[in-house]
Amino acid sequence: MSPALSVVPSLLALALVAHPVAAQVEDVDELDPIVITAARTAQTADEALASVTVVDRAEMDRRQSHTMTDVMRGLPGVDISTNGGLGHNTNIYLRGARPDHTLLLIDGVRIGSASSGFLPWASIPLGLVERVEVVRGPSSSLYGSEAIGGVVQVFTRSGEVGPLRPRLLIGAGSDNRINTQFGVSGGTDTDFGTGWFDAGLGFEQTQGFNVCDGTPDGGGCGVYEFDDDGYRNGNGSLRAGWAFSDRLEIDLNFLRSEGDLEYDGSAFYGNEKRQVLQVLGTRLTAKPLDPWTLTLSAGRSWDDSEIFANGEFINRLDNRRDQLSWQNDIAFAPGQLATIGIDYLRDELSTPTDYDETSRETTGVFGQYLGRLLGQDLQLSLRHDDNEQYGGKTTGDARWGIALENGLRLTAAYGTAFKAPTFNDLYYPGFGNPDLEPETSWSAELGLSGRHVWGEWALNAYQTEVDELIAFDAATYSPMNIDQARIRGLELWATADLSGWLLDGNLTLLDPRNDSEGPNDGNLLPRRAQQTVRLDADRRFGQIDVGATVFVSGRRFDDDENAVRLDGYSLVDLRAAYAFSDALRIEGRIENLFDEDYETAAYFNQPGRTLFLALRYEP
Incomplete structure (x- = not known):
């Protein structure tokens, strides 16, 4: 770890996006994209007091990204571990927090398994995605459980x-990979209002490779199946909306992704998984009065899976999350916005496994002030969640910013957050502990950023402490609130447009430590690299686009004891495209140019050098 870092101190909630995002993005400069997630209301990126990264469709296409892993890898504060290639389990560590300490939303609808807390990153079809917003830091004061990182x-x-x-x-491309996407969008303006829609379909598959280094005696990752582990996925989406007037608008969103994954397993755990991710949401936005915007939303997400062993059914687990939300944004004075609202969430699972409980409900009440006073920017938020299992939980967040000379801006923040126990933690037969309390955290952050003619940059330092972490207790043979963690981090990123080159670089330094009493006290938390660096460079020469990405990751450990070390690695990707016209182009990308052999989870292989070619038509 760098010495410098050691001194650094049924039915939708939360749906806040749809057509208004698309409409407003066109009204701001490319350097000032609209951000929705940071404050649950639209603001430009330079206004947001939270540390935010926005990856839009243009950037995905320019970098020829095809998966969520492509988008997320190397973003500031983000680390990733995967159990193989396309479609395999993917975990994202946001600011060093655990994978289930990140809240994942699709069009405002909460996603993820209520039984295990697992987030289905590999099931999100990137061909159907318009943009991704990453908000770093605690956000439970606006969204409730899960938003610690x-x-x-x-x-x-x-x-x-x-x-x-x-x-x-x-x-x-390589490994017999195929990817096809088709879509159509449009809209009309009539005497009765304005309508718009987008519909998309996609299919991808790969023969894959052997993802697990097993041995005949069960060593390595515990199994021995020396075969290729393939993946197939079919997906589709529909978004549509209608604005009856400037004061009334309704929209609908639906996404379905169905995947079939082969993996190295056993007769007990299976070696094939069929997973279906579905998201359905609708939202009504009204302006009863000029200063008052009312948003009513409802949604449902499904995360269903079936496990097979050599074609024989073993088990199934169906998760369903129903959400409702009522939000009021009141501009009570120029530059002053108050937000108040109520969220409702019902988690339910269905499985042959005999859980003690299979559903629970949570109601959250929240309020926020967003404005400018005496030349300083403020964001203050408070929320109380009431859950029928663990009772009440109150979280808060305070953010402050001030503009300095020469395009500089200073920000500071403090916030608390929590993560509710999963159904597995609470109710799994013979294992769960219904007396568990939520995991809690506090975070403090200090940031400095600059905006200049050549580009922009930001430096953020933070510390997070997490208490009441749930871990297995050998004394009781059940999960208990016994662990603690302390995470310190430093993030530096910059973008620039120099001599026609689009340059983007960032550095993340992380010191994630186990802070629990016992033999692992002071050890590094597993599967988080202490240093990551990413550099991107892209340029257009007439009809030709060229680009490269360099990603460097430091070492990490795979276990709490820090006994299994995973070496650092470096990846180089090259990309190029030729435009036959404004609408038609051919593109190619080489990933892992130097065929680096590396692991982000012990014994699980990662893709070697691969090539992917595509023909894209989009007028």
Whole structure:
């Protein structure tokens, strides 16, 4: 760890996006994208007091990203571990917090398994995605449980007024990989209002490779199946909306992703999983009065899976999350906005496994002030969640910012957050502990940023302490609130446009420590690299686009005891595209150019050098 870091101190909630996002993005400069997630209301990125990264469709296409792993890898404060290649389990550590300490939303709808807390990153079809917002830091004061490390919100494609616009991508690559995407969008303006829609379909598959280094005696990752582990996925989405007037608007979003994954397993654990991710949401936005915006939303997400061993059914687990939300944004004075609202969430699971309980309900009440006083920016939020299992939990957040000379801005923040125990923690037969309390945290952050003619940059230092972490207790042979963690981090990123080159770079330094009493006290938390660096460079030469990405990750440990070390690694990707016209181009990408052999989880192989070619049509 760098010495410098050691001194650094049924039915939708939360749905706040759809057509208004698309409409407002067009009204701001490219350097000032609209951010929804940081404050549950629209603001430009330079106004947001939270540390935010926005990856839009143009950037995904320029970098030829095809998976959520492509988008997330190397973002400030983000680390990733995967159990193989395309479609395999993926965990994201946001600011060093555990994977289930990140809240994941799709078009405002809460996603993830209520039984295990697992987030289905690999099931999100990137071809249907318009933009991704990553908010770093505690956000429970606006969103409730799970937002200790931050929030990631995925926005699917949305249409706009105009003629029908088709899009098509046909691609193939290494490991017999195929990826096809088709979509169409459009909209109309009539005497009765304005309508828009976007519909998309996609399919991808790969033969894969052997993801697990097992041995005949069960060593390595515990199994021995020396075969390729393939993946297939079919997906589709629909977003549509209608604005009856400037004061009344309604929209609908639906996404379905169905995948079939092969993995190295056993007759007991299975070696094939069929997983279905579905998201359905609707939202009504009204302005009863000029200063008052009322948003009513409802949604449901499904995370269903079936496990097979050599074609024989073993088990199934179906998770369903129903959400309702009522939000009021009141601009009571120029530059002053108050937000108050209520969220309702019901988690329910269905499985042959005999859980002690299979459903629970949570109601959250929240309020926020967002404004400017005496030349200083403030964001103050408070929330109380009431859950029928663990009772009440109150969280708060305070953010402050001030503009300095020469385009500089100083920010500071303090917030608390929590994570509710999962159904497995509470109710799994023979294992669960219904007396568990939520995991809690506090975080403090100090930031300095700059905006200049050549680009912009930001430096953020933070510390997070997490208490009441749930861990297995050998004395009681059940999960208990016995662990603690202390995480310190430093994030530096910059973007620039120099001599026609689009440059983007960031550095993350992380010191994630076990702070619990016992033999692991002071050890590094597993599967988090202490240093990561990413550099991107892209340029256009007439009809030709070229680009490269360099990603460097430091060492990490795979276990709490810090006995299994995973070495650091470096990846180099190259990309190029040729535009036959404004609408048609051919593109190619080489990943892991030097065929680096590395692991982000012990014994699980990662893709070697791969090539992917695609023909893209999008007028």
